[in-house]
């Protein structure tokens with residue numbers, strides 16, 4: 001009975017109009033209980049053919065039957081545990097140990113722990129596997145290949161497909177592996193397809209297929225091939241066949257008329273390669289006659305149905321075990337890499353520390369120039385006798401009152417630097433030695449007195465000269481506004497003190513606007529507290545995005561993703577396993593972040609901590625789906641980094657984190673409201689600062705927006721994954 005039948009297999013890469021033909025109406029037969037050596041030069045399409053057998057790819061036309069069913073057909077078990085596939089690349093997780101790797105594959109194939117242990121013992125001695133605790137990444141190339149081989153064999157599949165398993169192995173071990181394969185197929189119905197560059201080792205195969213330019217030039221027993229071409233080696237026979245086929249290594253699409261029958265197309269003399277029936281010499285198990293054949297097909301139909309039901313049961317039974325195996329792999333993969341731990345657990349803390357230390361703090365180490373026209377020697381300025389004196393005739397005596405302001409100003413806002421003339425101060429400011437300067441006119445004290453005592457009768461000169469002039473470098477607006485605010489505040493308190501000394505109501509010095517107790521928040525609230533919720537949200541979102549994109553792209557590039565799919569795990573299962581792993585990490589990360597900002601930076605949450613952790617976890621989850629989306633649509637790490645970085649800035653800039661949304665054009669405001677961070681960061685602020693609960697619409701709307709984005713990203717991921725599948 002045939003384990004594999006390919007009829008007129010036609011496969012091309014590229015577009016229909018400009019196809020790169022890889023399989024050119026190829027026919028192939030592999031019998032159960034036999035070893036089939038697939039030989040051919042590099043690039044002739046062996047791996048492509050194997051990928052069609054394991055259900056990774058599909059033919060453009062023609063038929064493939066593997067173990068009586070079409071690969072990929074529901075319930076066929078292919079991809080799945082019926083086959084064992086060792087791809088050409090190692091396709092193992094570097095961070096797992098040898099034992100963990102074998103157990104991982106055993107579990108996803110649905111084996112019991114005891115079975116895996118027993119099989120591992122046998123394979124260890126047979127393949128001379130490295131020590132069980134050795135990490136895959138610390139194994140040599142040959143050792144990794146042996147581990148990979150063991151993974152394909154662990155579940156005793158019905159069909160074993162090995163893509164160059166013996167590359168890089170010493171001759172003794174190669175011999176041992178071949179003996180093992182011969183022994184295994186002799187005593188069972190297991191079929192083996194093996195590709196190798198060591199043509200002569202294929203002599204041990206029951207049948208060999210010589211492949212060139214997308215067709216099998218010959219398919220027969222090694223001995224028959226050598227007899228037919230009167231050669232002493234398969235290599236020589238291959239050479240003769242290749243010369244007969246022609247020199248071109250590339251199949252030219254324009255030379256092929258796809259309406260022609262395959263037999264007409266290949267003018268070279270090939271042995272049975274175009275025959276739709278299996279070559280007798282390659283049959284290990286006898287085939288029955290035509291009548292029996294019908295019975296066999298009916299039996300096969302029955303077998304297929306049984307197999308289908310059995311596989312369905314197995315799929316349901318093993319799903320939980322697979323998710324567990326996948327999640328274990330994800331955790332191991334993440335936590336065995338120092339960068340993984342740093343990224344997931346310490347990065348948030350490092351980033352938050354940077355944020356709290358650097359953003360919203362009072363600027364220090366500033367220098368401000370002082371010029372007073374009424375002081376010659378600034379040392380005399382700090383004389384306590386220079387106080388305002390209240391005379392009993394209801395007048396106040398001001399002595400160098402600029403000194404009093406200078407003293408009250410202190411060095412807290414900025415270090416005072418004294419200058420004799422305005423020109424000197426101006427030049428120093430120009431040279432950026434000081435941030436700016438304040439200038440008191442020479443008759444400042446007298447003008448202040450007149451202004452206060454005579455009020456509406458004060459002359460213009462007195463009004464003008466009682467003004468303190470301030471010149472500041474406004475290129476750094478934040479510092480400019482800071483100095484401006486501080487000088488106003490300190491001048492206000494200075495005037496109040498002077499009024500009090502003069503027996504006048506201090507309130508007279510206030511501008512007639514009074515800010516009462518705020519409805520929410522406090523006057524002391526710092527910019528830091530305003531931006532903190534948004535910063536925390538964007539941080540957890542993008543950490544999750546970057547990590548997910550990196551993990552998925554690496555898995556795809558290393559071949560781990562494809563190998564796991566071929567082992568019968570669905571993309572959905574892999575996705576769920578990853579989502580669950582991440583969800584656990586995200587919840588922990590959110591908890592860690594909230595505790596850290598509370599305990600270390602006193603950002604206490606006035607609302608419910610569980611609600612805040614919930615919102616942050618959803619944000620991280622959404623970020624992870626965004627990372628997954630990037631990984632689905634980007635081919636490389638570089639491309640993914642470009643997309644993630646490209647998305648980062650617009651999202652941060654437009655979410656109202658750096659500047660109030662109200663400052664944007666109305667039309668833009670309406671758009672950015674639906675961005676993933678805009679409403680959720682307002683919700684987070686409402687929880688932290690206002691203490692609102694999830695029942696308030698201005699809190700739960702953040703959850704709704706996040707949920708909508710989760711659904712959008714998830715749907716797009718599914719569409720992308722389906723298209724890829």
Ligand SMILES: Nc1ncnc2c1ncn2[C@@H]1O[C@H](COP(=O)(O)OP(=O)(O)OP(=O)(O)O)[C@@H](O)[C@H]1O
Nearest residue numbers: 013014022040041042043044045046047048049088
């Ligand atoms: N995804 C792809 N898109 C376009 N061309 C591809 C793709 N995969 C493989 N090819 C091309 O198809 C041809 C056959 O590749 P394949 O990997 O099947 O060859 P092979 O016989 O297995 O080679 P080797 O022995 O070196 O592994 C090669 O020319 C390769 O460049």
